[in-house]
Amino acid sequence: MLVILGFLMVAVFMYLILTKRATPVVALTLVPVAFGLLAGAGLGIGDMITDGIKSLAPTAALLFFAIIFFGIMIDVGLFDPLVKGILKLVKNDPMKLVVGTAVLAMVVSLDGDGSTTFIIVTSAMLPLYLKLGVSPVILTVVAGLANGTMNIIPWGGPTVRAASALGISPSEVFIPMVPSLIVGLIIVLAFSVHLGIMERRRIGSLVYDRQLVKQGASTDTTTGRDGGTGTGGGDGSAGQFIDGLDPNRNTLRPKLLWFNATLTVVLLVVLVMDILPIPVLFMIAASIALAVNFPKVKEQGEAIARHSSSIVSVVAMVLAAAILTGVFQGTGMVEAMAEWLLNVIPSGMGPYLAVITGVLSLPFTFFMTNDAFYFGILPVLSETAAQYGIEPVEMARASITGQAFHLQSPLVPAILLLVTLAGVSLADHHKKVLWRAAVISLTMLVVGVALGQIPFG
Template identity: 60%
Template sequence: MSIVHTEAVEYPVAFTPPDTILVILGFVMVLTFMALIMTRRLTPMVALITVPTIFGLFAGAGLGLGDMVIDAIGDLAPTAALLMFAIMYFGIMIDVGLFDPLIRVITRLLGDDPAKVVLGTAILAGAVSLDGDGSTTFIITTSAMLPIYLRLGMSPVVLTCVAGLMNGTLNIVPWGGPTVRAASALGLQPTDIFVPMLPSLATGLVISLLFAWFLGLSERRRLAGSVDTSRLEGAGDGRLGAPRLFRGAESKPGARAHLRTGNIVTVRGARSAVDAAKLVDTADTAMADTLLDPNRATLRPKLIWFNLVLTLAVMVMLVLDIYPLAYVFMVGAAVALIVNFPRLKNQADEIVAHAPSIVGVVSMVLAAGVLVGVLNGTGMVDAMASWVTQVIPPSLGPFMAVITGILSIPFTFFMSNDAFYFGILPILAESASTYGIEPVEMARASITGQPVHLQSPLVPAILLLVSLAGVNLGDHHKKVLWRAVIVSLVMLAVGVLVGSIPLMA
């Protein structure tokens, strides 16, 4: 699910720079935003507002800047509503205990081995990603796995990295957005694009699982000797149990000061306590209020079958696509509140309990409207699309399919899928046809950049993921981007090797 590319609208701009200037401003704007969030100079929400505003003024937006942003926010409103009520719905289901049996099964299967936990995260994220919706995948994966990460003292950044990689790799399924967009833009059938890409998809999944395993091994080494299996029993203060110190940490100055009430952070000295406190802060995570506490007041064990049927009904409605997704979750949340919390005060308490996570996600999605509005309203997207097709020399024409695959990596990150598949791909496909490259081959190449695209701040689902896990978007990017690039390049290379994507005409 990516942010919608709006149609060209005339705005009262102060001046219109040459296309070359717009291209430069567009790239520099996105790179500036990335640098600020990855170096933790600004929060993603603040950067999404301030950086495009400054560059929009440089691009001549003038008095039209406000209209550009409001139009983009209008397009994003359904997405914001979807995420708001999806978080509320699944938050209610977590509170009432629907996912507790699943989490207990996962805990028994994976034990206290961080490597197995990370690999299990990847498998779960991959399985749920088959529905083609990133938001649902990330809500379910986070609700099931984040409690285990926090109890073992593991880094939530590893969770977001693995979940993002798996979901991005599986984003090319024929019922997902990118393949459908490519097919629509070029007048093709999604299955004609997807089926020959199965070897690429399988290889991408293997690489993603290998990355997950090595990340798990890294966590195992970092936590060596400090994992306490008793913390998985839900003992203690009703949340995570009392903090425990190991290996002489009590004698280390400052070690206990860095342990927060309600957190399980096992340390091997003051330095590791500081590191663990930075990585694990349950107060900052949206899924940390009901971490498998078997005595929480919101549990509704007698209603578990009703809640399961309701959730399955919501999922079926999502797949059938009869009603707008936001409305489905609105009705689902309302029914869940009425049945599980019939008293007015309890309903109000439940809504307020999930307000922090909802505000965090929705504010970032709406703030992204500033970036999208400036990109579209000033003409940066159109200028960037035109520039791409002009800078490719004729001598490279026979390699247009591979070039398209490589270009899809940065361009689907910098712009929405709609802008790339409806704005750039048709032009590239038309140019490639003069060299005998079929449109379907160009479409296959164009979807190989999706592992990187899913990490883009223009994708609301990734904003949801990092918000639920309490992870800074910049920290997520530092861990996931280079891995996602490798997965994309491997998928492209396998496509060339098996012949689904031509190396040259």
């Protein structure tokens, strides 16, 4: 029964999200509560939800103060020179802009934190997308694919989790998978080029059609050219960012440019060194940035209020996602689904468990947290695979190939932050990104098999 309820809960949730019949916050709240009660949670559902919120509270704090910090850096003009430099390089070419977005996301992803990556990429690139008329959905797709592919770096999280769960070294897992990572990044660039060319053609057609309209031609020729993507979102976040880069805004602090740049670099360096918890780092950095750039209390309040819509949207979705994870784990649905899966795998498929694990890592890490998959399901799969001579390190390598797909999950706070800042609906993002992410993940798995890092049979 738990297995059926688990799969039904996932199906109902995804249906509501993809068909836009409910916002992510509403779906993440009501669907798990309803199915949790059907699973017999009773009044205990309160404790389950509380446990889920406790587990994601640090993430909510991180996003809260990260948005404030980088929002302040945008307000004071830290990223203005970068935007101007990129604009010179792309030369109003949508294709170059999209490829530049992918490269920037790959480089920034080296810090291992998706939220930081998306804040920097969005703040630097979104104004250019809006200026050129390129759909912000393309930005979220490219940035999401780049960061998801890079997510297998040892300090990013999944590789460490897989290694810790199976008692092996992260380097044993990651280093042999470097060729798979390189191929995955090449595919990301290929998708970026294709999407950029499509946007270049679409924008060119729109410009041509507008010229015809000005000349008195029928306005019917412009109908449906952009496929409904538009050049902005419905929550005002995109407009907020483009307004924030007004060269004449009164929040600019040119005399503090080097201070703000140094503070940002120090923050990222300390973040990579892992000296303090990331939420604590952003709390301290945001407070310093506020105090130095806006010494008056009124100015500090106004600085926070300018980014309040983004803060409320993303933090609300994170806390709502905690309800789903809490119910999933508290009711035992995760364990029941894992046991069912092991029972339905024919014994003859045992020698292929590494590849099966790689394929299953796509849906499993999409519908549950990395912690639940790597610490709850992977050890069970690895123990079963050991009976067929498959080493734990080989299972770990296979398990991380689904990260490009995993990162697009609504349970990942970073992706919620990305779509919120870009003003893009999660449904529009998923329609363009999911199949591309699946291609990248499965290709990385195939490369691992071809090079002998992941056993097949």
